[in-house]
Amino acid sequence: MGSDRKIRQYNMFQFKERWKKIREVSYDDVVRYLYSPTDPSSLGVVRFLFGLLMLVDLPEERGGSDIDIRWGDPRDCHFPLFPVLTNPGFPCMCMLYCTMWFGACGIMLGYKFRWSVFLFGVPYWYILLLDKSYWNNHSYLFGLVTILLMGSSANHFLSLDGYLDESKKNKHVPYWNYFILKYQFFLLYFLAGLKKIDMEWLEGYSMKDIGGHWVFIPFQYVLSSDKIDYLVVHWFGFLLDLTIGFWMMVEFTRPVAMLFCACFHLMNSRLFSIGMFPYVCLATMPLFCVETWPRRIQSLFTRSNTDPSPSSDCIYSDDKTNQHKGQSLENNVKWKHRFVAALLICHCGLQLFLPYSHFITKGYNNWTKGLYGYSWDMMVHSWDTILVVVKVVDNDSGREHFVDAGAWTQNDRWNKHADMCVQYAHCLKGNLLEDKKHESVSSLQPKDMPNYITSDNISIYVDVWCSLNKRFQQRMYDPNYDLLKANWSPYEPVEWLMPVLAEYSGFRTTMNDISKEVYSWSNNSDVLFIADFPGMYLENFINSDLQNVTLTVLEGKVVFEMEDQETLQSIGVPLKKGDRVPVEVGVFHKIHTVGESPSCYMYTFVRDGVLDQEETDQKYTMYSPFPLVEDVQDRMESLLRMWRHIGSSFLYVLLGRPYQLRSKK
Numbered sequence: 001m002g003s004d005r006k007i008r009q010y011n012m013f014q015f016k017e018r019w020k021k022i023r024e025v026s027y028d029d030v031v032r033y034l035y036s037p038t039d040p041s042s043l044g045v046v047r048f049l050f051g052l053l054m055l056v057d058l059p060e061e062r063g064g065s066d067i068d069i070r071w072g073d074p075r076d077c078h079f080p081l082f083p084v085l086t087n088p089g090f091p092c093m094c095m096l097y098c099t100m101w102f103g104a105c106g107i108m109l110g111y112k113f114r115w116s117v118f119l120f121g122v123p124y125w126y127i128l129l130l131d132k133s134y135w136n137n138h139s140y141l142f143g144l145v146t147i148l149l150m151g152s153s154a155n156h157f158l159s160l161d162g163y164l165d166e167s168k169k170n171k172h173v174p175y176w177n178y179f180i181l182k183y184q185f186f187l188l189y190f191l192a193g194l195k196k197i198d199m200e201w202l203e204g205y206s207m208k209d210i211g212g213h214w215v216f217i218p219f220q221y222v223l224s225s226d227k228i229d230y231l232v233v234h235w236f237g238f239l240l241d242l243t244i245g246f247w248m249m250v251e252f253t254r255p256v257a258m259l260f261c262a263c264f265h266l267m268n269s270r271l272f273s274i275g276m277f278p279y280v281c282l283a284t285m286p287l288f289c290v291e292t293w294p295r296r297i298q299s300l301f302t303r304s305n306t307d308p309s310p311s312s313d314c315i316y317s318d319d320k321t322n323q324h325k326g327q328s329l330e331n332n333v334k335w336k337h338r339f340v341a342a343l344l345i346c347h348c349g350l351q352l353f354l355p356y357s358h359f360i361t362k363g364y365n366n367w368t369k370g371l372y373g374y375s376w377d378m379m380v381h382s383w384d385t386i387l388v389v390v391k392v393v394d395n396d397s398g399r400e401h402f403v404d405a406g407a408w409t410q411n412d413r414w415n416k417h418a419d420m421c422v423q424y425a426h427c428l429k430g431n432l433l434e435d436k437k438h439e440s441v442s443s444l445q446p447k448d449m450p451n452y453i454t455s456d457n458i459s460i461y462v463d464v465w466c467s468l469n470k471r472f473q474q475r476m477y478d479p480n481y482d483l484l485k486a487n488w489s490p491y492e493p494v495e496w497l498m499p500v501l502a503e504y505s506g507f508r509t510t511m512n513d514i515s516k517e518v519y520s521w522s523n524n525s526d527v528l529f530i531a532d533f534p535g536m537y538l539e540n541f542i543n544s545d546l547q548n549v550t551l552t553v554l555e556g557k558v559v560f561e562m563e564d565q566e567t568l569q570s571i572g573v574p575l576k577k578g579d580r581v582p583v584e585v586g587v588f589h590k591i592h593t594v595g596e597s598p599s600c601y602m603y604t605f606v607r608d609g610v611l612d613q614e615e616t617d618q619k620y621t622m623y624s625p626f627p628l629v630e631d632v633q634d635r636m637e638s639l640l641r642m643w644r645h646i647g648s649s650f651l652y653v654l655l656g657r658p659y660q661l662r663s664k665k
Helices: 002-024 027-034 041-057 064-071 090-109 113-130 137-150 160-164 176-195 214-220 225-249 254-271 277-288 293-299 319-324 335-356 418-438 507-519 609-622 628-655
Strands: 383-394 400-403 458-468 525-532 537-541 546-555 557-563 570-575 580-582 588-594 599-607
Touching (some): 041 090, 041 137, 041 176, 041 277, 064 090, 064 628, 113 137, 137 176, 137 277, 176 225, 176 277, 214 225, 225 254, 225 277, 254 277, 383 418, 418 458, 507 546, 557 599, 570 580, 588 599
Antiparallel strands (some): 383 400, 546 599, 557 588
16 A cells, blocks of 8 residues: 555655646747757658649649630639639730749759749649639648648759758758648548547448459458448548558557558559549558658668758757857747747647638538538538529519529639539629620620520529539529529628428438439439428439339329320329329429428439440449559650640730630640
8 A cells, every 4th residue: 555655655756746747848948849859851742743744733633734624714703702803814814824934943952942833832722722713622621732832942952942042951951840731631631530539431331332343352252242331431431531641650559550551552553533632641651750861762772971061050959050050049949930920820729620620611601611621521511402493583674594503614623612502693684784785695605505585683503403412402592582683791691592401311311322223223223312301392303215204203292294295284183102103204394392391302314225224334444453554654645735725825925916715624
């Protein structure tokens, strides 16, 4: 008993001593730690690889090879975060891409480093903020890395700046250069794991039908495709994201963790079209290693002493080093060091706060919280959109017109976000009124867009039908809400947003069982599940390439309305749970939801064989096991196409030679 008491007393004494030391740590001690001298070699290699990957990224995901399509039409609708940002036009955008390319090249080579980061970073963020519909988490990540590199000394190793300027060659770098990048990529993994603590992910509804991909061949010998989706993709992906950052920070577990992390990113590069994101993550993994690892490799080929020399960017604790620099330790911590340390602390706090700041920016919340691009909820939510109806009503004449939802847009992500729907409505109105003003159809206008507006008094309605994480297809917005009069604010909930019918989420198991049964009928059989709100109706048209179409009610009550071809009168057939009715193809029909509860129903049908063959070809291409050669060829073609655009813009600016824009497909 006495010995136990002594042990407890000793432990308490140790705890008090440690706590005392922690309390004695001052802000300047933290600053000295962040500015402690560190080997520059690992940072230099990461900088080189990041610049190289950005050169590859520019023609692809940044859209450099398609500048004419993405930015060439001044009437195209874009979705800037701030209204003051506008599309400057094709020639100016080409100049921005040219500036970014030289900036990325300077980052890679370490030439005029800070100017290169500036030339790359400013146009990059401008283009990113110019259109929210292209936002991705990794696009945001690349922009953050660019900002963090701006203040670093990443050009002290493997750089032209070091070759041309001895004051930068092989000099120490402050430790914060490593710390802040490691912190950013640690958050990338950790927050992605935290976001996956969601029943949608953990129950296996976020990702479907990828277990048959060739990258999972080792697992296919022991697991079915469904089990691979659930255990490997969802659960292993969740555990890896949540813990991999910790494992890579511990020296003992680092080799195994980096092996798993590398395999994870290589698999993602084959599974998804996410550009340079997996390769950037691979290139930055060495940040978690000992900073001298490149120098150790270098020592295998040369015996010369390559140790870094003191740098004025660092704060040294060694008295001899300080005397050599003519400074005392007390005077080394200056206001700029404290200021930079404060900025780093603010950045760390901001990156922790932004992914969970959606309680403030309520206007960007839809079925999911916040805009996709800075929340790190990667792959947690999957969308399947079957119908987007854009209706324009001329309030003076009372005429209704339907507009192609792809008119004047580059992608379909805008229709999942209420703020972008409002922006699209105003852009569409501007284009239609411009046609009315000129009293002719513009040559830039899509051919299927006639000039049918007779007054400025118009209304625009959008009806979006989509499924979130394999639920029923349902409408996302109130189809009777005029978006031109929308009361939207970044800080207020969206008032015309329809809620997810979460009470029917449990049907997903039943829907999966029904789907398997329908797919067993034939290679071309398919099923579509739909839910709707009381008092609303779905007007649908079945194409003639579908056969044996049947409507079956799963829940609630509906009235099936179809026009009799002989009498030209509408006939309404009431249906309840379990009832089914054949649906005639080639004509419109309506399904009214009656009663006080939502309705759930499904279409079963058989597709034409030609469409099925096209889908098979696409699947075969997606599952091609060795696409590396094709990737290199495509990237070279993209790069050459980008420079052709840049060259034509220079000829236009300097010589007035007209440029030619490709038509949209």
